Every structure is written in C-alpha cells, then in structure tokens.
Amino acid sequence: MNHLEDDVPAVGAAHTRPRVEGEREEQILDTTVRLLVDLGYDRLTLDAVAADAHASKATLYRRWRGKAELVVDAVTRAKRCPEPVDVDSGSLRGDLMAVACNAGGLTDDVPLSVLAGLMSAMHHDADLERAFRERFLAPRIDVLDAVFERARKRGEIEAGVDIQLLFDVLPGMVLHRRLIMGGSVDDDFIARIIDGVLLPAAHRTEPVSRRSTTNPGREL
Amino acid sequence: MNHLEDDVPAVGAAHTRPRVEGEREEQILDTTVRLLVDLGYDRLTLDAVAADAHASKATLYRRWRGKAELVVDAVTRAKRCPEPVDVDSGSLRGDLMAVACNAGGLTDDVPLSVLAGLMSAMHHDADLERAFRERFLAPRIDVLDAVFERARKRGEIEAGVDIQLLFDVLPGMVLHRRLIMGGSVDDDFIARIIDGVLLPAAHRTEPVSRRSTTNPGREL
Amino acid sequence: MNHLEDDVPAVGAAHTRPRVEGEREEQILDTTVRLLVDLGYDRLTLDAVAADAHASKATLYRRWRGKAELVVDAVTRAKRCPEPVDVDSGSLRGDLMAVACNAGGLTDDVPLSVLAGLMSAMHHDADLERAFRERFLAPRIDVLDAVFERARKRGEIEAGVDIQLLFDVLPGMVLHRRLIMGGSVDDDFIARIIDGVLLPAAHRTEPVSRRSTTNPGREL
Amino acid sequence: MNHLEDDVPAVGAAHTRPRVEGEREEQILDTTVRLLVDLGYDRLTLDAVAADAHASKATLYRRWRGKAELVVDAVTRAKRCPEPVDVDSGSLRGDLMAVACNAGGLTDDVPLSVLAGLMSAMHHDADLERAFRERFLAPRIDVLDAVFERARKRGEIEAGVDIQLLFDVLPGMVLHRRLIMGGSVDDDFIARIIDGVLLPAAHRTEPVSRRSTTNPGREL
DNA sequence: CAATAAACGAGACGGTACGTCGAGTCTTCCT
C-alpha cells in the first residue's frame, strides 16, 4: 500500500484540464467525503464516486488500493476534514478542550461515522489498518501525547499516574457515547468528561489500593 | 422488523423433527457465531451460513431480515454468547471486575469485533439499531446501571458525581483500546481502568478547579 | 405415476366436508384450469393452486406427481375441458369437421396453449409424457383413427394412401398456425385444411412419382 | 427488448482482447447451444452458461433480457445453427426437400426441442415473441415463401390453390410428428409428406365436392 | 357413542435458479 504516500507535488496544475495531480485528487477526495456524509461508508460505492467526480474507476484504483484506502485518504486530506492542531493553552484542561472541540477534533461528525464503517474492514486488511493508523490516527495521537507531556512537565499529572491510561479516556468515552449509546457529543459533554473523569484520574493523590478483588472493603 | 421479537421459547419442543422453533434456530445461530469468529463480520456470507447449517437461504430470510439481524440475534442468543450476569460482590470495584471480565463481558472477543461490523449498518437501519439496542445493549446497560446504583447506595460514589458519565468510562476505554488502538484487553487492563480512572472519578472530594485555562469558552 | 389412474368412485360424497374424493378433486382441477388460462403454464405455481383452491400443497402432491401431471389431469378432466366425441356424420368431411370444431376439438384455446407449456417438460419426464399420451392424446387419436377407418370403409380414401400420414395433417397444421405462426384458428380455417389439403391427399388417383429429387422435370 | 437488435458486426475486431463485441458474444452463444443440446431448454441455467463460458451473469443480463432471449439469439446466431438456405432445384419437390432436410431445416434436432421450451414463454412475453419471430422464424418463412412463389410461376401450383394453406403443411406435420406424437422425422418422412400431402394439394384439378356432408354448416 | 386412524389445511423446510449489485481489473477511445 504505497499509493497513499506519493503526495503529488501539485505542480501549479495545468491550465485547461485538471490532471489528477494535486488539484484533481482533492476534487475526488472532496466528492468522496460529500458522498460519505450523504450515504455513509457502506452505502458508498466507487461507481458513485467515479461518476460524481467525473473520474474513471481506473483512475481511482490507480491512486488508491480500494474503497477503504480512498475513504481513509478522503477523511484525512479533504478540505473539510482538517488536521488536528495542537494549541498550548497553558493548562491541561485548556489543551484538551482545544484538541477535542476544535476542527479535526472529536466532535466532528464525519470522521466518527466513517470510523464505524472502517472498523470491520480494518480487522482483515493490514494495509488499510496501517494507512488508517498512520494517516488518521497518528496525528491525533501525537497531539494528545504532546498535550499530556506538557501537562506532566507542568506538574498537572500526578507522579504515579499512567499516562497511557489517561490517553484512552477522552476518545474512548466520546466513541462510546456516539457510536454505541447513540448520544450526541458537544463541547459540554467533553468538558464534563475532562472535569469529571480525566482530571480526577490525573490528580489523584492517593493511589487506589489493589489489595483484593472480591472483597475489597469500603475504602476503594 | 419484528423477526427478532417473536422469541418462541418452544420449551415443549418437537420430539421427532427439529423444526426451526427453538432447537433448529439455535443451530443456525451457533453456526453463525462460529463462522463469525472464523471470518469476521464482513467476510461472513449468508450462503456460507446456509450451507454450513444445512439450512436454506429462504429459511434464513424467513426468520431474519438480513445479515445484520441474523448476527445480532446470533451474538445475543447463541449458546457461546452468554448474557452478562450481575454479581453483587459487595463493592463497586468487585462488581465492575465481575461484569467486565466474566463471560459476556468486555473481554470477550466475539461481541467486540462483531460490533465493529454492525456499527456502519446500524447507522442506516433503524430496525437493526433498535434490535441491537434492545437485545444486545439493554442487558449490559441494565447490569452496569445496577452496579452503579448499588455503589451509590453503599456510599461508594461521591454525592456530586454524574453516574451517567461514569457509565461510559469502562466500555468506552475498552472499545477504544481494542478497536481503535488495536491493543489487547485483559483483566489487568480492566483493573487499571477501574483503579486508575473510574474509582478516582467516583471518589473525588474536591471538584477540579476551572480557573487555570487560557481558553475557557463560556465558563465550561 | 399411478396417481392419475385411481379414478375415485366418488361415493356420493360427504355432506359437510368435501374430501378430495371426486368432488373436491374436481374443484382443484377447475381451479387449476382457471389459473392456467389466466397465467399460462409456466407462470402457474402450485402454491397459487393450493392457496386458490384452499388446499394444502401436500394434498396436491399426494394426488399428483407434480405440476405437469396436475395440469394434464386438469386439462383432461376439468368440467370446462370436455372429451372429444366421435360423431358419425356419414362422410369423412363431416366427421373431421365435427371432431375438430366441437368441444374438445382443435379449436379450443385452453389445451393448445397448455400444450405449449407441457412440451418441454415432456421431453425430460417419461411419466409425464406417458400420462399426457394416455389421458390427453389417446382419446383424440382414437376418435381420429375411427373417423379415418370409417372413411376407408366407405371408400373415401384411395387405396394406396397412407392413413398414418393423413393423420398428422389436421392437428399439425392447426398446431403450426396457432403456436408458431400465432394465427387464430376457426371453423373456416379447419374447413380449408380439410378441403384444400386433407381430402385431396386422400383422393388422389395417381400417386406422385418419386423418380428424381434434384431434377424431377415438370410433371411433379 | 432491443438487445437482440444491435447486431454489432465488429468486423475489424480487437487484436488483443476479445471484448463481447462479436467474438466474445459468439463464444457465449456457442456455449449456450452446446448446453442446450445436452440439457434441453428447461434444464439449462444461466449460471451454467456463465460458468461454462467463463462469463459473468452480469454480462449475460447486460446483453440479453433473460434465458429465453439468450436462447433465441443462440439458436439464431450460433455457428452450429446455420441459417436456412434457399436452393432453386428447378422443381417444387426438390426445393422443399432441400429446405426441409438441409442444415437449418426441419430435421434438425436443436431448433425443434428448443421451440418446445420457448413456446410457453413466448405467450407471455411480447418482446420475446417478436424476437423469435423476426430472428428465427422470418428467414425460414422467407425461404418457404420463395419456394412456393417459384413453384407458382413454374405452374406447379394449380390456379385456385391457397398458397398460405400449403405453407403450414410441411412444418406443421413435422412439428406434430416430432413434438406431439414423439416420432422421429427423417428425409423419408419429409418425402412422404411432400408426395402424399403437399403436392396433391397443390395439383388438385377438380376441387373436392362439398355435397356429401350431413353437417355442412353454412356451405363450408 | 367414544376412540382411532386416515386425510386434511396450513405452511416451514432444504434446495436450486433467478436477476441485481458492487468490487476490482482491463481495454478502448479521446484529448
């Protein structure tokens, strides 16, 4: 799966006919995202993308390995699907709110519902999973990692706290609320997660004892 | 879609020929689960189920509206897919461990990968979503609700804590770890979630201050 | 295929519930003929017959071996499908007209279009072919044979004429006109066949010479 | 149903890949005819044709509306199903023998058994009937018409004789003998029809008297 | 006159073919 790597330089583009270098590719990706929003992942067909983007299916398969890769690329690179941006607000809470609620964050509708469609495909397609991980996940992971690292340096995270564990809290809860429980996720819900779950876990002074599982008594 | 509703108990059962009432239906569901584990949701075909269960496709479509419904029913009712059981261990921690790690809990492989396959289908099929919600989700939600309610009565959950928020923590983080991050989830990971995130959020004595932010929005 | 033989005595029939003896059987056959006329042979389904006649499919298959046999029996025995009757009018021409144009003759619509449907099935089903031959064909052949035999005795058929050959003329031409050419067949057409083809062939005084096939000269 | 009309000649033909234009189509038709001979019309399945011709069912349904249309086209155009040829032998008898006994004539096995299978379908499908009539029937009718016309000009057909009536004699009697009576038809039988029935009807000098009937109807 | 066995309606079942649709590959034609 090396199709997704060759990010064409987009050489100023032709004047009359939009070749598939850069400009043309974005049109296809935008079409894909638009159809994706309208139809959902599994009702999206490559024939529809081809017809709608006035592209040939051969062109699509020349650039992308298949539906899943195209969608990953579309969700990653399309104009309306911005990259997450890391903003140093000076506090862990502010950083998390910024990451989660800005464009490219967890409150966006498109990536989440697309995620649902890709999940099953990823399980059986290593290339797709790698592409998804590298192109969609990695930037988001990097941003969140940076946020937690800054917080650790600021002393906002207690010493014994496992940052890897904190990592799953925000995206995991949002995912569950949206995809499983079918609820809506807005900035307020994000704030409640941060204030009610994440920060308490980051701040806890006395580590919870793990003495016994069956009859731990009252103090845990 | 009322196929999933008519749960014919068929306790008396036929003596000679195993009609699809009860016994036969379970065979089909078990076959479905087996193929599901082997192939995954999207590589599962109804032709394969029919052939493997020595059933006719017509029979499958007579009972279930399609692949998604069959899978929901299979994951819900097949013998190897047990219902979650609520065990009162005497403590919130013990209850959560029991709920998450026992059969039918969050560490089972089958339901999670199936979940991934169903998610996209659910978005466009209200009947399927309802069936999934009522048959798969509801019992699990009920158990978790009961666990939290007992904990609240025991005083294990602080007064101002939003239990609805705590609800998403465990399944959400497991979901994220398994489906998005691709990690494995074992009892230890569950324990770390409970001890490191959930219980601190339930216990927190002083609400986290909200003064330290550069971009607080409207006092969120 | 012995189902078609047991022509039930129809013992006065019951008073309340119409068993499949005699009376009930005729209802089914009549339903069959009605649907046959409406739908044609290949669009007729046994489910439809069963539903329409308020009979069980099991009942149908208990009496008849399948669709083809049922249809043969229906066309043969239904009230609206009378047997051909042999009338001695005193002349070959009169007899032929009577046989062809009366009820049960060649101008009836039902048997001919049903014939079309049965033909292909007969080729691969010896039982069906036998049933068709014995029940539908035999009585018609017998009548026609009798007609020609009487004509021969009367001297209406020349000495050297092959009666077996004459036999095919009338039904064959009607069949061709109706099924292949798509034309309609009425009494006048029958008369033209008889007068223009059959009787000349029966009367011919000088047998046609068979000298040469490629260059026979003018006289043949 | 215009699939059967666009007879792409594709004389130039591709040099590398045999598209379905022309060459590929013929392969499918030949496969169809071969299976048709082996299995008969009603045991022929499009799945078998597709598998045997290494074609996709989608391709079959893209070109033909269904089994019946495919078969009509196959019987009409396949290499082993030649068109009837009109040979002027100099006499009516010679012409008829040539038409009936040569390739594409009435003694061929394929068309007749196929005919039986198509008949019922034609009754309910106007498109199919039209296609069959135009593609299969028309050339055969034309040839026979030409034969009779030449005979009329030669004076081999008496003045008052209805040629349209003569038309049905040969194919009708063959049809009846083959499909209904289940007999075999060889060149000798054809000759007997011609000599014993058709030519006497064409030659008759004195119209058959109509006085000898007890039930003459309205002077028919 | 009740008990019993046969025959019934209803309709689910396994099987097979149907006709449709989407994925991914390939060729032709056009710019």
Next chain:
DNA sequence: AGGAAGACTCGACGTACCGTCTCGTTTATTG
C-alpha cells in the same frame, strides 16, 4: 501520455418456486 468511459469477472445478495415434511385438526370408520 494519461485519463474518461465503461465492459468485464467474480461472488454475494435477496426472491421465488418446487417438492418434502411436520404439525394440529377434522372426518369417517371402527370397538
């Protein structure tokens, strides 16, 4: 030279019908 157009193979889909089967009921005949 490279893209649009679209036909191709493959295979799963969901539907329809056939002929078989079981169920529970009704009927006609026995004990």
